[in-house]
Amino acid sequence: MKNVTGTNAGETTRSSGVPSERGTRARVARLILEHGPVTAADLGERLGLTPAAVRRHLDNLLSEGMIEPRQAHTKGQRGRGRPAKLFGITDAGRSAFEHAYDDLAGSALRFLEEHLGPAAVTEFARQQVAGLVARLAPAMRQIPAEQRVRMLAEALSADGYAASSTKTGTGGEQLCQHHCPVAHVAAAFPQLCEAETEAFGRLLGTPVQRLATIAHGDGICTTHVSPHALARATRIESKEPGR
Structure with missing residues (x-):
């Protein structure tokens, strides 16, 4: 992803006004950048996305090297089930947010x-x-x-x-x-x-x-x-x- 901020000079929507795939993916990446490692569920809640949509954007960002999975550190007994997977920004992901000036x-x-x-x-x-x-x-x-x-x-x-x-x-x-x-x-x-x-x-x-x-x-x-x-x-x- 050469420019996570949008396709053309920050453009994040199609002509219909519906957020584009690239624009939504940029919002996912920025949220991970600004709030540190987060779970897929937290991303979906903050951005109003379905689990399937969150997974699609996370898979794309992972394949592009923009984000990476992190191990959740929990204190005490968490209970049954696996700990929630966290996603954090990579150095490549951070560099993609270069400022225009x-x-x-x-x-x-x-x-x-x-x-x-x-x-x-x-x-x-x-x-x-x-x-x-x-x-x-x-x-x-x-x-x-x-x-x-x-x-x-x-x-x-x-x-x-x-x-x-x-x-x-x-x-x-x-x-x-x-x-x-x-x-x-x-x-x-x-x-x-x-x-x-x-x-x-x-x-x-x-x-x-x-x-x-x-x-x-x-x-x-x-x-x-x-x-x-x-x-x-x-x-x-x-x-x-x-x-």
């Missing part, structure tokens, strides 16, 4: 770098995430520290990053972004990822570390968020006399 954005940043220097690209990247910080900072100050990563994940998902948060065994958290709208541009200009990571640290009020990025070829963007207790201890230590 990637080339234009890349050219603009190259022009900026060539004429004003790398510092101008860094400043541009920081300006791009400034809106996220301004929008979330007031709310972040009003909620407990342990709820901030979840709020950030929800905000990023609303912006198209399909983000989630999980606790780690060390008391910290991981922020995962399953989709990156600017991945192809960020591959050439890492300042975009760096500015985003800096913004996460300011919003969450604790040190963060980027462990993986889609721009560098990883399956998802993963950011480790340090426990807030560690951040408080670091601030106290830095204020001790003689330091």
Whole structure:
């Protein structure tokens, strides 16, 4: 599937107004991309498709390498029957959702770098995430520290990053972004990822570390968020006399 977004410049319907096969398949693929591994039943419910229609689109996406089956991880006793099969996006599937303005954005940043220097690209990247910080900072100050990563994940998902948060065994958290709208541009200009990571640290009020990025070829963007207790201890230590 060379273009999952439609046959001609985003066209997803026939002249009759009935969704085309390609258009519906694109909706299935995008739902899998944005919501992580999902079951066929969940896809049918969300999109209003029959089980036979869902299976047809899944089979096509599987044969094209756009999606892959995943093993469901369940806690405790599930009961009789096999666990529901999940379907997740592949790297090929994710790359099919390239944005139309990637080339234009890349050219603009190259022009900026060539004429004003790398510092101008860094400043541009920081300006791009400034809106996220301004929008979330007031709310972040009003909620407990342990709820901030979840709020950030929800905000990023609303912006198209399909983000989630999980606790780690060390008391910290991981922020995962399953989709990156600017991945192809960020591959050439890492300042975009760096500015985003800096913004996460300011919003969450604790040190963060980027462990993986889609721009560098990883399956998802993963950011480790340090426990807030560690951040408080670091601030106290830095204020001790003689330091």
